[in-house]
Amino acid sequence: MREPKRSMKFDKFAAKRLMDYIFKPHKAAMCLVLVGIVVSSLANVAGSLFIQTLIDDYITPMLGQEVPNFAPLVGGIAQMAIIYYIGVAANLLYNRSMVTIAQGVLKEIRDEMFEKMQKLPISYFDTHPYGDIMSCYTNDTDTLRQMITQSLPMAFSSLITIVSVFFAMLYRSIPLTILVLCVVAVMFFVARTIGGRSGFYFVRQQKDLGALNGYIEEMMDGQKVIKVFNHEEAAIRDFTRLNDQLCQSATNANRFANMMMPIMANLGNLMYALVAIVGGMLAVGGMGGLTLGTIASFLQLTRSFAMPISQISQQANSVVMALAGARRIFTLMDEVPEEDHGDVTLVCVEETGKDLKETTKRTNHWAWKVPEGTDFTYVPLNGDVVLDHVDFSYVPGKQILSDISAEASPGEKVALVGHTGAGKTTITNLLNRFYDIQNGAITYDGIDISRIQKPSLRKALGMVLQDTHLFSGTIMENIRYGRLDATDEECIAAAKLANAHSFISRLPEGYQTVITGDGADLSQGQRQLLNIARAAVADPPVMILDEATSSIDTRTESLVQKGMDALMHGRTVFVIAHRLSTIQNSDLIMVMENGHILERGNHDTLMQQKGQYYQLYTGAFELE
């Protein structure tokens, strides 16, 4: 990911874009929120000023009266009460609207992020670590939520408070205001210094925590091996070292973080004390025209001033972190989506005499709709695939495939054999255009696949991968993933074809059994069978099969093999073979090495050649 460096800088670009998400769709509501914040903050400031009125205008005059008249006091308090409760109402109003807006914004961002992500090419997923993408949806959205619901209103209300308190202070006493500003400068300086230190150690703590948790995961995973080898003490020794290291960095990180709050609070107290002392001296000395009420109210204002400043200094870090997260989210949204310039689509047709006629009914009879000038021609879908001198590289300069040619007529079986990294999987990536070739051409029923719209091409190609990837949901839903409009009967028929029916029927809930965690409760072989059923229900004319390597017991393996055989029947098939026993009847076997085709032919001719295939077959080499 083109991630900006982990510097503690305010990201203006991300901030602006985020503001667009917040303000544009929620203009009216945001105006209401802003008004609410202003009212609520001003009510608070008015409270600080009220002390002066209370002392100077109500209490002091009454002290001189023989029979004190409480009426003005009651009036004053009532007036203040109204202001205060309006403030409370405004607070409630803006807080409640803000959370709704924030959740709306987050939903907007989340949904857009996922929708955009679905349009990204496979290369994006191949080059970006899964954890990084995942954290856009978890950590990054979470810090964003905190920022929008908490930091943002708090910053705005702090700003209003600071500005209005500042002017109120200035109006009352200029020398005391200067004093306050001096202390505030110190507060900012301290906050920056400690914040920086704490940030440094937090990064260290995260690193140490990561190392320790990694060690724990590795050891727990191998705990049984540890037991078998009596290795407990050695494991504890290494663990202790990492654990002590984390303890050290955690102490440092939290030490600075924990000190922040008391330091800021007490600097606020110090400011308060200094104002009392200096103000008192000025008043007693008769300078600056300070009354008791003025000093009392100034002290109250000092409180109102210190609070938002320490809040802002505590929020600053989380704002920067949230913006860094927002930047990562926006980067994901801005990735270039998968391009598709194809104009050939796959449509259902009816045969009327000799002509093919397009229809909206599902006829199970398909054809390519090829635009020619203003008109269309229809090419029946047969499953004829040709690779013609194909070159390919993932990264320019590192050729993965060179000059690959192959031809598979409808119903033929082509097997790819070779070591890991020989380029077998790459070929399958090219057939369905997960990646585009650099030189040569691949045609499907005589049409260059770069002319075919990707969704149509992929519908015409089935894939059974060795990593099964089932989705949470019932078994029925998982099979139906292959074709969304398949009826229950069709799904069951596909399961029967794939040899999956018997194990499914033995489950207590049958086809309604809910699968979680990629089918963790099923065996590898059973997952494979479902995988095959899913492809069978899609019923495409061309299949790509990547056989499973992991050890399945013999009985299940023969079930899987039978399922595969049934699936292959009557289709054009590309098989990536890990067991040579399954491909002897192939029409074409291609032995690959380093992106080249080393040998080609059928089983008999290759055995006669006594080359690589012969050696593999006789077990002299390992196939992995």
Next chain:
Amino acid sequence: MKNPLIACMGDAKKYALLSPVFVVGEVVLEIFIPFLMSKIIDNGIDLGDMDYIKRVGALLIVTTLFSLLFGMLAGICSAKAAARFSRNLRQAEFERVQTFSFANIDHFSTAGLVTRMTTDITNLQMAFMMIIRIAVRAPVMMIAALGMTCFINAKMALIYVVIIPFLTIALQLIIRNAHPLFTKVFHTYDKLNEVVQENLLGIRVVKSFVREEKETDKFNHVSDEIYRLFSKAERLLAFNSPCMQFAVYTCILAISYLGAKFIVGGTLTTGQLMNLISYATQILMSLMMISMVFVMITMAKASAQRISEVLTEESTIHNPQNPVMHVADGSIVFDHASFSYGGSKNALSDVSLTIPSGTMVGIIGGTGSAKSTLVQLIARLYDTTGGRVLVGGVDVKDYDLQTLRDAVSMVLQKNVLFSGTIAENLRWGDANADMTQIRHAAKLACADEFVEKFPEQYETYIEQGGSNVSGGQRQRLCIARALLKQPKILILDDSTSAVDTRTDALIRQAFQTEIPDTTKIIIAQRISSVEQADMILVMDDGQIVDSGTHEELLLRCAIYQEVYQSQQKGDDTNA
């Protein structure tokens, strides 16, 4: 929190006790500050006594500085206490797990143990830090401020008799209603993560079936649910701050009104009025903090519970008293041995069998036939639930565990290599092995050929989980590691499945010639792997259905014949 956790305090105790002391110091001084302030206003400013202002002012500044100092010290102590406490907990948990038997590990599952040692500890550490700071600070602050209020003007304190219950009830109501909603929110979040996770891992499936839109729909659905629940929960929580404000404002108004009356009546001073207003904020803020601490404790409780489960779990397998410290030979006897993983059905029922020392035994059978279970009883990884297992003529339960497991070397079905060099990994078998011994073991396991092709040979670094070697290579390294133990019994549990047939044969041949006195037990899927064994056991559904040589079994055992037939078509044509 429960006992086992407190026992883990250790060197954190000092700081855990010191921290509240400093917190109390800080709080007392913080309460003292507005009090001094009121003195300055009344006796200094109001009476025009410059000298008094200077004197009490100096005291005020000193008080503030000490409060700052105590605050910092409390911060440092709590950081130390929390870091040490969590370190001790982690250490105790890890050491405890090291004593666990296989049954204990199965009980918690690997993922469960990892969570209990990572996330749960982190949660508890945060809660602990909060507790020793805030949970002390807030009540002390509240009580001190209330006490001072009573001291200054007892009648004024009556305001709190009304306000505190009001705020307490309001905050409680909010939390009570919001808490279940938040639980649901987090649940839905898990669902969202699941959708994204499955989508990312299965992106090739999604794309090849052209299911982008379906996935987006699925995502939007969960996303909507989060929006609905989260807004609802947060809207409830949004009552917090207005409630708090309402209480504080009402207090200030009441204090202002009553205060004015008292001042006029001569029972209160202006300074004291200011003082009381300061306390009002402190009292009500503390109340809010206390309610927060309660939420923290509830959330940390679940984690604490899970951690203490690990700490109190007793290992199901113990060393006997007066253990046997020597294993005579590699003979094995199963004497009516039965085993159950719990539940009513026996995984293994009434197996009797004698394996002479130095023989090679093959085991064949489908998934769930209890092949692995059978051999795991030999190293006493599980204890029999009925009958006995004898190694070298002695019941395995009478051996010292380490002695027994050094003599019985097992290559588990789930082979794991650890991050570190190849040599380091092999030395798990024998910590003192020199390079000659390591090379020899590697050679026997046919691992030398590929290891020596690596540029750094035995110093090649293995990534976590052994992801940078192929499955077959990993299996051979695991065999070499087991051989370095020079065991009396060697057990391979389906350990050559990814190795090609020729290498597989070579390894077996090396066993025959190089370690003839070691008893070898080989579990395999391929007939070719066990064909030459002195005895082959055919297992089905927890029982030994038949045993004999390859030829004998081919003649009489139906299951064996079936497996043999299914493998004949394929790749078993030996070189």
